[in-house]
Amino acid sequence: xxxEIYNDWDHVPKAAAESNDQAILAWDGEYRKGDVIExxxxxxxxxxxxxxxxxxxxxxxxxxxxxxxxPIPFYEKKESQNPLAFxxxxxxxxxxxxxxxxxxxxxxxxxxxxDQHEFCxxxxxxxxxxxxxxxxxxAARNAIDGILATASHGEWPxxxxxxxxxxxxxxxxxxxxxxxxDEIRLYTRxxxxxxxWWIRATLCFSDGSEETLTMExxxxxxxxxxxxxxxxxxxTLKDLIKADDPSPFPALTQIEVYGREAQ
Numbered sequence: 001x002x003x004e005i006y007n008d009w010d011h012v013p014k015a016a017a018e019s020n021d022q023a024i025l026a027w028d029g030e031y032r033k034g035d036v037i038e039x040x041x042x043x044x045x046x047x048x049x050x051x052x053x054x055x056x057x058x059x060x061x062x063x064x065x066x067x068x069x070x071p072i073p074f075y076e077k078k079e080s081q082n083p084l085a086f087x088x089x090x091x092x093x094x095x096x097x098x099x100x101x102x103x104x105x106x107x108x109x110x111x112x113x114x115d116q117h118e119f120c121x122x123x124x125x126x127x128x129x130x131x132x133x134x135x136x137x138x139a140a141r142n143a144i145d146g147i148l149a150t151a152s153h154g155e156w157p158x159x160x161x162x163x164x165x166x167x168x169x170x171x172x173x174x175x176x177x178x179x180x181x182d183e184i185r186l187y188t189r190x191x192x193x194x195x196x197w198w199i200r201a202t203l204c205f206s207d208g209s210e211e212t213l214t215m216e217x218x219x220x221x222x223x224x225x226x227x228x229x230x231x232x233x234x235x236t237l238k239d240l241i242k243a244d245d246p247s248p249f250p251a252l253t254q255i256e257v258y259g260r261e262a263q
Contacts, residue, residue: 022096040067047098054092055085059114065121080136080159110257115141123176138162160251170238178262185222189251196247202239
């Protein structure tokens with residue numbers, strides 16, 4: 001496997017590292033607009049542990065492509081991430097094969113700090129039919145990045161999935177393989193009185209089944225739903241019903257899906 005950093009306009013490598021089973025790239029230099037981190041010489045269909053920056057948590061992901069590009073975010077696109085990420089002149093990037101105990105452990109199957117807005121062959125992946133004004137701080141990927149701060153909205157650590165007041169808003173979480181689930185947690189944003197909240201929603205699973213969720217106004221605590229599903233590959237959160245409150249701004253800070261790889 002190989003890690004390279006280059007600028008998209010000339011593809012001249014600024015730094016590179018490669019290894020058979022664990023590549024680590026520590027390099028001195030500043031990122032410039034147009035820079036890309038590329039992970040290549042990968043084995044499609046394998047699980048990897050990837051850390052794209054020292055200020056972003058390592059992610060356990062299933063990769064289905066031979067290479068994955070990660071464009072360095074700048075300006076508005078960086079507002080949803082730790083301001084220390086990709087900053088300064090010393091950086092750390094790593095990728096390795098995930099170990100069996102990591103893959104087959106009971107875990108949050110939704111978690112992926114490495115997720116990108118555009119699908120790139122990496123799972124889990126979050127997408128939505130609407131994201132408020134197309135801004136990074138309201139993108140679907142924010143709902144699976146592991147950051148649970150619900151008390152405000154906007155720049156990191158208060159990024160969330162925003163629905164732009166759209167009644168038919170829906171978020172889809174694709175696992176990329178079959179998983180067994182026994183609990184789902186929703187952290188709804190709680191920047192009151194700016195925010196509204198949902199009193200009801202529907203979860204639709206890849207097997208065609210649905211679950212109706214009843215929620216209430218919460219400040220930082222998750223809504224916990226003991227839901228058992230086996231062999232599902234995706235789920236969609238939809239039919240979001242707002243509370244009778246003047247604010248038109250409900251939002252989702254995080255979705256957690258607990259379980260294991262399908263047996």
